[in-house]
Amino acid sequence: MSCKVILAQSIAASYRDELKDTIKTRNICPKLVGFLANEDPAAAKYAEWTAKTCAETGIEFELRKCSRNELEDKIVEANQDVDVHGIMVYYPVFGDRQDQYLQNVVDVGKDVEGLHHKYVYNMYHNVRFLDEAKTKKCIIPCTPLGLVKVMEYIGIYNSILPYGNRLHGRVVTIINRSEIVGRPLAALLANDGAKVYSVDINGIQEFHRGVGLQLKKHEVCETTLKVEDVLPLSDVVITGVPSPAYKVPSHLIRDGATCINFSTFKNFDGEEIKKKAAIYVPAVGKVTVAMLERNLIRLYDYQNQDRAA
Numbered sequence: 523m524s525c526k527v528i529l530a531q532s533i534a535a536s537y538r539d540e541l542k543d544t545i546k547t548r549n550i551c552p553k554l555v556g557f558l559a560n561e562d563p564a565a566a567k568y569a570e571w572t573a574k575t576c577a578e579t580g581i582e583f584e585l586r587k588c589s590r591n592e593l594e595d596k597i598v599e600a601n602q603d604v605d606v607h608g609i610m611v612y613y614p615v616f617g618d619r620q621d622q623y624l625q626n627v628v629d630v631g632k633d634v635e636g637l638h639h640k641y642v643y644n645m646y647h648n649v650r651f652l653d654e655a656k657t658k659k660c661i662i663p664c665t666p667l668g669l670v671k672v673m674e675y676i677g678i679y680n681s682i683l684p685y686g687n688r689l690h691g692r693v694v695t696i697i698n699r700s701e702i703v704g705r706p707l708a709a710l711l712a713n714d715g716a717k718v719y720s721v722d723i724n725g726i727q728e729f730h731r732g733v734g735l736q737l738k739k740h741e742v743c744e745t746t747l748k749v750e751d752v753l754p755l756s757d758v759v760i761t762g763v764p765s766p767a768y769k770v771p772s773h774l775i776r777d778g779a780t781c782i783n784f785s786t787f788k789n790f791d792g793e794e795i796k797k798k799a800a801i802y803v804p805a806v807g808k809v810t811v812a813m814l815e816r817n818l819i820r821l822y823d824y825q826n827q828d829r830a831a
């Protein structure tokens with residue numbers, strides 16, 4: 523078996539070292555506030571993990587617990603506090619459209635998770651900067667961004683090609699089309715030039731920018747394809763199925779493909795996939811947290827630029 527297994531820790535390390543270095547050499551103290559307004563043990567665990575990682579990097583992290591009905595006012599308070607540079611909320615809170623509303627209550631200038639409508643709209647429309655002068659890059663949601671960074675690290679992005687087209691010629695299957703990860707990821711990769719097969723329980727959509735990348739932003743087409751049609755065509759297979767029972771059929775994976783799992787469950791059979799894949803990334807969580815920190819530093823700088831202007 524010649525498969526190379528790459529751990530998220532190794533990918534996150536270079537970003538975290540750079541962040542630590544930036545914070546230390548510039549002698550800054552960015553502050554992130556996390557709101558926990560649910561009883562979900564997974565959210566509490568994620569909060570614990572964020573606190574530990576931030577402490578190691580030199581970021582001040584404060585966890586604020588409140589009831590879900592108090593949350594909106596607490597967010598507004600943090601929006602107005604100049605000592606708070608970034609805000610995140612552990613979802614689900616209400617588990618319905620009210621969560622979407624709360625995502626837009628977070629000040630766009632403090633939204634480290636990139637969930638505000640402005641960022642989401644810009645991502646789908648391939649608008650990469652917040653300003654005309656192109657000095658402020660848009661914030662991209664942490665897990666999709668983390669997966670992009672995983673693909674850059676592995677070399678799926680071809681750095682010889684111009685920025686914005688570096689996935690031209692790549693075929694990627696993503697098994698998950700949630701609004702939080704799968705759909706934004708499909709759009710990001712297609713905007714960067716890939717042909718993406720986006721799989722969910724109801725079927726497969728294709729995201730692409732057309733032959734020769736003639737379109738400025740991706741378009742989406744419904745297909746009648748099945749998983750068994752798209753897996754053998756894919757250079758990269760990314761999975762996020764939230765079920766311990768789900769396993770990607772290893773025999774359908776193209777020889778030498780790259781396989782990446784972001785689900786908390788192991789969607790690939792570890793031993794079987796190593797017989798087919800050239801590269802296997804079993805989890806990405808640590809890269810996601812590194813992206814959260816990176817987004818925070820970016821917002822910290824934008825806030826200072828705005829104050830100085």
Ligand code: NAD
Binds near residue numbers: 665722763765786810
């Ligand atoms: P979700 O339930 O919102 O979405 C699941 C998606 O998978 C849906 O599009 C669904 O149609 C699809 N799906 C489910 N079963 C399928 C099947 N058999 N075949 C094809 N598609 C199928 O979940 P989510 O919020 O996207 O989270 C998914 C997983 O990713 C969870 O395990 C979650 O914990 C994990 N996650 C990880 C990170 C990270 O940074 N590592 C971040 C967010 C979520």
